[in-house]
Amino acid sequence: MACAGSTEPMLDVALELHPQVALRPEPFGALAYHYGNRRLVFMKHPDVVAVARQLADHPSLSATLQACAIAPERWPSFAKAFESLKSSEIVRER
Amino acid sequence: MDHETVSESTASTLEVVGEASGEADVSGITDTLIDDELLIEEISIDGMCGVY
Numbered sequence: 001m002a003c004a005g006s007t008e009p010m011l012d013v014a015l016e017l018h019p020q021v022a023l024r025p026e027p028f029g030a031l032a033y034h035y036g037n038r039r040l041v042f043m044k045h046p047d048v049v050a051v052a053r054q055l056a057d058h059p060s061l062s063a064t065l066q067a068c069a070i071a072p073e074r075w076p077s078f079a080k081a082f083e084s085l086k087s088s089e090i091v092r093e094r
Numbered sequence: 095m096d097h098e099t100v101s102e103s104t105a106s107t108l109e110v111v112g113e114a115s116g117e118a119d120v121s122g123i124t125d126t127l128i129d130d131e132l133l134i135e136e137i138s139i140d141g142m143c144g145v146y
Contacts, residue, residue, distance in 0.1 A: 081133035
């Protein structure tokens, strides 16, 4: 597990869902809408939604992934996804 | 008609099919699909009238 964290710096960042973001559950996962910048993002897997909702409860993205029982081999994909969500301001550093 | 012969051949055919199919390991394929799949997709709604 330490290897995944060393190659993906995003995994060590403390994140939270932006307060201006609303998540609408969908069969594929959820729609995330930012009322401030009006960006709309499809979260195409329920695991991404679960992680996003629990970000504020854990000290880092990797801790959140571990709490959500996400397999370590998937962590790089999630790190990239949350990097993109951070760019879209759907999640932010805290 | 020789029903015994037909049923025996059918059974032997089914046995052969069963042995040939085996147990395919799809867990790796599923994990690969999950990893390669886009987890998020940003949609542009610029120009959509009535969207606030």
